[in-house]
Structure formats: C-alpha cells, structure tokens
Amino acid sequence: MEIEFTKYHGLGNDFILIDNRTDRKPMVTSEQAIQLCSRHFGIGADGVIFALPGQDGTDYSMRIFNSDGSEPEMCGNGIRCLAQFLSDLEGDNAKTQYRIHTLAGVIIPKLEGNGKVRVDMGIPLLMAAQIPTTLAAADEKAINTPLEVALQVWQVTCVSMGNPHAITFVEDVAAIPLETIGPLFEHHPVFPQRTNTEFIQVVRRDYLKMRVWERGAGITLACGTGACAAVVAGVLTGNCDRACTVELPGGCLEIEFSEVDQRVYMTGPAELVFTGNISLI
Template identity: 75%
Template sequence: MGIEFTKYHGLGNDFILIDNRTSTEPCLTPEQAVKWCDRHFGIGADGVIFALPDQDGHDYTMRIFNSDGSEPEMCGNGIRCLAKFLVDLEAADANVSSESLLPRSYKIHTLAGVMVPKIEASGQVTVDMGQPHLLAAEIPTTLAVADQKVIAQPLEVAGQTWDVTCVSMGNPHCITFVEDVAAIALETIGPKFEHHAVFPQRTNTEFIEVVRRDYLKMRVWERGAGITLACGTGACAVLVAGVLNDICDRRATIELPGGPLEIEWSELDQRVYMTGPAEMVFAGQSSI
C-alpha cells in the first residue's frame, strides 16, 4: 500500500501534504522526502509537509522537509497550504463540504513557534506570522554583534558589495534592494548567499525592486529549495526590511514570480500578517 498524499501550491510554491495525524513523527524520512520532491523521478515539489497531531494544547503540529531533505523552522506559503489541507481533511471526516466549514482558523505549532492561519470564506488565507526578530543573534548572523540589528550592512558576495538587511520570521532572511530584480543571476548568486560564512545556519535570500512604497517586486533563493516561485516568510521579511530602510509602507503588495501576497506589519501589535491563496492540485498514493 502506498502513502496517500495531496499536492497543493501557494503562488506556485508547491508542496506534498500528508495526513500524519495518527503519529507524532513524520511518516517519511528526509531521504524519502527528497525522492518524493524530485520533479523527474518523483511527485515533484518544493517540500513535503506533515499534518501532525496537536502539541501543547494547539490544534495541529506542522513539520516540513525541503526538497534537499533539510528541515526549515517554518514556511509561509506552506502553512497556507496546510490550513487548506486541514479544512479538507476535517470536511472529509465530517462528510460535509469544505466551504461549509469556512471561515476557519487554526493554532499550529511549528519549529518557529505558534502560527495562526485563518481561511476566509473567499478561500484566501491570512496568517498571523508573529513578530519579526531583528537582532543578529536571533537571525542568526555574524554581520553585527549579537544585540544589534543588521540594516543596510555591506556584505561581499561573489566580488560585489551588497547592502543587506537581515530579518528572522522564525527562519533567517537576507534582503537586498536592487534596481532591476529581473537582471539578478539568481541561480549563480543565490547559493553564494545561502552558504556565506556570516550565516551559520545558512539563509534565505530575497532580491527586491521597489516600484512604489506600497508595491515591491521580489525574487527569492530559498535555503534548502533553491529558486522558487514564492516564499511567504520571505515576503514578510521583505516588508519589515523595507520599513526599517524607510523605503516602503507598513502595508504593501509583494509581487513574486508566482503572484502577489498582501503583507502588513501592524503598528498596533508589531505582528506581521500575510494574506494569499492556497490551491489543491491533485491527490494520489506513492510507494517511492
């Protein structure tokens, strides 16, 4: 018997979702996840997400393996897909339509803390991503002393100096603002940022073109996944970095290759809110 799965995507950032509610440990090993994510010999995805039972009084627990087998703390597009998956699972358990359960919110335990996604009646998913972490030790990076922020700090990568701002949304992000985001050779420069010595746990890297204060274009190299069409935590980190550099508003549209996300860094509670879609692609069984 194969393991049942459902594939979802959030703006083209695609994931294999597995109902893992009967066990507190993922039913696949990282090595198996790599095979599942292979786009030629497997199902094909940027990562595998496991819906595990609740932990510490929360609704569910989220674990994720990247396409290279590494385990990130969190994934913004992934948690929107997980929320949709959970609604679909609960609807099937109750023999009702998913739409009849909306709106629906969850408290989901992740390695980055508790995240709260809410699926609206429209199908859009808004996630309370929590407060950003800005100190060098929290990211982590050695670009500054532990208790200082990294804002517009020069960094030498591939013989070029980049001004970078670092933000953690539970996972590390290095953001740099450029004149033309389409001109960045992402496949070449991305790995050099990810594995730079100043990032002891590697980093996600976002290259940003500011079109207006409320509209930014973004391309991303994700730690453990490479070039992807969208990165939810990255979009959140980008807005925070833009505010810190006084080049964008606290609410803006972040345009990714896969489509737009609406991001807000609230002045009231300093929490970051992300709104975007999540869609089912297909379901099946795999014995890989």
C-alpha cells in the same frame, strides 16, 4: 509502503501534504522526501509537509522537509496550504482558524472563504543572534549592512520570521543572476545556519517586486516568510509602507507589518493541485 498524499501550491510554491495526524513522527524520512520532491523521478515539489497531532494546546503541528531533505523552521506559503489541507480533511467539521505548532512557534492561519488564507506570522526577530548572523554584534540589528558576495558589495538587512532571511534592495530584480548568486548568499559564512535571500525592487512604496533563493530549495516561485521579511526590511530601511503588495514570480501576496502590535500578517491563496497514492522504496 504506500502513502496517500495531496499536492497544493501557494503562488506556485508547491508542496506534498501528508495526513500524519495519528503519529507525531513523520511517516516519510528526509531521504524519501528528496525522492518525492524530484520533478523528474518523483511527484515534484518544493517540500513535503506533515499534518501532525497538536501539542502545547495547539490544534495541529507542522513539520516540513525541503526538497534537499533539510528541515526548515517554518514556511509561509506552506502553512497556508496546510490550513487548506486541514480544512479539506475535516470537511463539515472544519474550522475557519487553526493554531498550529511549528519549530518557529505557534502560527495562526485563518481561512477567509474566498480561496485565500490570512496568517498571523508573529513578531519578526531582528537581533543578529536571533537570525542568526555575524554581520552585526549579537545584540544589534543588521540593517543596510555591507556584505561582499561575488566581488560585489550588497547592502543587506537581516530578519527572522522564525527562519533566517537576508534582504537586499536592487534596481531591477530581473537582472539578478539568481542561479549563481543565490547559493553564495545561502552558504556565506556570516550565516551559520544558512539563509534565505530576497532581492527586492521597489515599484512604489506600497508595491514591491521580489525574487527569492530559498535555503534548501533554491529558486522558487514564491516565499511567504520571505515576503514578510522583505516588508519588515523595507520599513526598517525606509523603502516601503507597512502595508504592501509583494509581487513574486508566482503571483502576489498582501503583507502588513502592523504598527499597533508589531506583528506581520500575510494574505494569499492556497490551491489544490491533485491527490494520489505513491509507493515508497
């Protein structure tokens, strides 16, 4: 089977986008997604994203397979890329704003016309059962909670942006041995559905540096939901302001945790890389 694809990236977090608008079932299996995402034997990407027909009154639906074949609930950089992909597909009929159904709920990205997309990421979930994590009682929050990983105690704050995040603030993100410690966080038994992990350095109250280990993808250059979760955690722990620039290895995102409506807003780029056709085995 031959499929058409388009590759986009958001701050180096790269995705293969597939026009799947005529069928609710992804045309690529999770096993084939692993093949496509291989950087040596395939196209190379952090994940495959499908533009599916809308449901429950939305314009479109979004599904994702990570590079390991797992399916996350949502992806912040990915949904910006999807919004740009949909706009490019629609051409002259393109909207400036879309309502997109995801496994994390309805997400609303808005194309700003300057190469950036602003996304209403919704209200963060904070109760331990919602993350999910056993670091706290089900109806309590895990904020600055001690967790032993690799013979070291880390102060961890847990946030769900529709997908699970464990955030810890450190003196120097560059000193974190991400390749070895990331998997230990991801697969720690206190996270029954595994977790994304963000290591955050506070440069100023309105400027954070972040490195991330993504559940199902490993080290990536950027994570949109992770940046959102980091600012939420920073506000909860008193480490940062509600509006922050978050610097990731691939570039910067602007994150606002609104005091008015308690929703999180993310603004960042979505850039076309190339288009092509590939035959799937």
